[in-house]
Amino acid sequence: MTYIAKPKVHHPSLQRNAIGLTRRDYEGAITTLCAGCGHDSITAAIIQAFWELSVPPHTVAKLSGIGCSSKTPAYFLREAHGFNAVHGRMPAIATGAGAANAGLMMIGVSGDGDSLSIGLGQLSHAIRRNVDILYLLENNGVYGLTKGQFSASADPGSTSKKGEVNTMEAIDGVLLALTLGATFVARSFSGDKAQLVPLIQAGLAHKGFAFIDIISPCVTFNDHEGSTKSYAYTREHQVEVVQADFIAPREAITSEQDAGTVKSVMLHDGSWVTLHKVADSYDPTDRDRAYAYIRERQKVNEVLTGLLYIASDSKDMAEQHELPDQPLAGLPFEQLCPGSAELEKLQARFR
């Protein structure tokens, strides 16, 4: 908690983006999280990503549930729409919002408690429906707001701040998402903005459910020796298998690419993601091989990061259900509600 607001004054050379906004215009209220929280770095990465993409903030909806992570939408894009849902129920709200207004750019921010414990069912179905949302799971392996109990993502064998060993299996967000058919699956680290910012941008451009599991250390309860979600542990065990560069529509792809290690995937809006594979045997467009590889490397304590899987043929919920691009609220009433005669006709078919 900080007592003074962040001064509005900025660096004299602060740049403006294509719509005339500075990075500072994408900020929100000052954070109330603990000093050094990984979530704040993720917030900064979100601000950077939206600013670089020149997204008009009022075209964005930011959604969250309950938890430290779910407070963070207050700290970015103060001009955007927001919805703070009941614990674990953000995916349902997002599904409804996406159905009612397919033109909204949605970003959901959740944590390991909100997504993998109380909201696990909700998350699963949003993935299954391929709701068009960028879903960030700020993963610190601990219930911070309730003072540091192991969460569902805590690795077996890791210890609590007081030294107690976790004996239960962990739910891995990335493996879960791959199993459930997610069309965009990535893992990153709050301490690596160079990797995280392009991933957020690619996730926003992706049509469908873009899932990024972000290791986000809890400085207060889970940054000690014995933790597998600390700054030091993550830095030591992180292996970036697929380095993703995001290239906005109309931007030329200039660099000479070595066809053997680079793969480019075109996204729905005409932007590109180029994937630089660090490991030869890895293919980020093959779900089964991706799953197997991640599983295998987990056994030797590697934390694989990067854009781990992307489906180039993603069909989001709106497309599957032939929903209009226009917000439902903007449709003419006759179209939205065909009237009792039509209802009669429909019901007659079931008699």
Next chain:
Amino acid sequence: MPRTDVGNPDYYHKVVDCQWACPAHTNVPEYIRLIAQGRFSDAYLVNRESNVFPGILGRTCDRPCEPACRRTRVDGKPVAICRLKRVAADHKDDIRDRLPTAPKTRNGKKIALVGAGPSSLTVANDLMPLGYACTIFEKGPRPGGLMRVNIPAFRLPEEVLDEEIGYIAGMGVEMRYDTPVTSLRALVESKEYDAVFVGSGAPKGKELELPGRRDTDQIFIGIEWLESIHFGHIDTVGQRVLIIGVGNTAMDCCRSAKRLGATDVKVIARKTRKYFKASPWELEDAEEEHVQILENHSPVRFVVENGTLTGMEFDTFTAREEGGRLIQEPAGRTIVPCDTVILAIGQENAFPWIERDMGLEFDKWNMPVVDKVTHMSTRPGVFFGGDAAFGPANIIWAVAHGHQAAISLHHYCQGIPVTERPPDAMTLTSTKMGLHEWAYSNNYSPAARQKMTHVSMPHRFSKMTIEVEQGFTADQTKEEVERCLNCDVETHFTDPLCIECDACIDICPVDCLTIARPGDEADLRQRLTAPAENLDQALFVSGPLKQTGRVMVKDENVCLHCGLCAERCPTYAWDMRKFVLQQPYAGVTFIPLEAVGR
């Protein structure tokens, strides 16, 4: 880049832009904070320690601190440092019992000082408390030098001068008025004094020998004319007055002419405004009084008809800037009618009273050869300071010279080599008071610079002695003190504590911080959160950080010293620590921190 050595007092000193720019290195942020707390006497005394004349300088200083002020780079206008200094001087209580005093038992050493201007007075201020017997020889009837006779009373009231000079003279300095020194050799060789300090100023105004110069009595030399006004020898002036030259003396001349009854006052400049020597605020004050400034005029002759000055002829020019250089091309001649001309084109030193064969070397410009650091001439035991040492500067420089010369005089008299200079030292103290509380007002105030109120226009011309500036009101002071960024509360970084969480980088409102791969300075400057293009401002670079081997880099340029980096730091790797420069004065040295293992 190697790790920045913050143990060297110079690094943090340089961050305090105002203090670094001040020749006397006055601790500006500290006295501004004291003013903010209403502790005017304390603020005055902090000031006095280094600049000796806060009341005088709070009205007349050339303020090298203000163009340097970090606030200029943040919102365009510096903190009104100079006028805040005046607030402390105006509102202090009786501080006489807190001033240094001379000991009852003197140390047996005698110092002669030539001229009762700011440099000699500073020397006496520093040496009297050490037991020296100081004698000041002054050619005029009262002390102060140019501060009294050249600066008009509407800018600097006599009471202020008398008070602050009185604090020094009151320690028991022997003041010999109306006693010009006519032979330095006689003074030195009388053996009456252990050492001599020359602070006689640069008392000669420059001449302009053009046709007509000697044909009238209505042409005056600026500083002599101001002096004559001061002594009451001159109390009228022609209706139409031309001032030749556009320095600060010219500004005093034109405004004085208005007060003597001139109705049409023009200041003549050879070049364009960009090249004027006068300080911008002095130009503004003159223009407020409807003084007209003519650019691109070069004097040709004085027009004198039947022994009466009627005008002055000038070559005129067109002017344009090309590649940062002024290009002037002739545009004909013109006569500007006038009744009086004041020449204010500069000052020179004059030492007719120093014998050239007394072992005191002079250079080809006829200036004494004086060591820049020790202020000693080539004749051991004779020291120079103020304008007499290196030519015309301003009061605060004279004060700075006085402090340095006092150290040398003290060493000389005690048999310590004068080249042995006591080092600067510093203290560094955390300002952390609680989880998110600091011992200073860390919030940024977006207030604009306060505008000084002036006495109304017709009234101020009625008398020479009406001080134009009225000083800041309580409300103005309250706003202005909060504009200070507290640059002396330094962002202090402890490398091994950093866990590279980026919290400081994310919170910094002005993008000062970056964790970067190591590199040389030129390369690093381009790889930061915001490019560090102000090369006058240092980069702080930490040692390799333990998790990744990268380094923490801070561009000092526009740091607000708001302390948010330290508030958001989970490990106290960043702390806000108050830096206090401990400047040595004569007989006062500090032990550097390293020596005591802190």
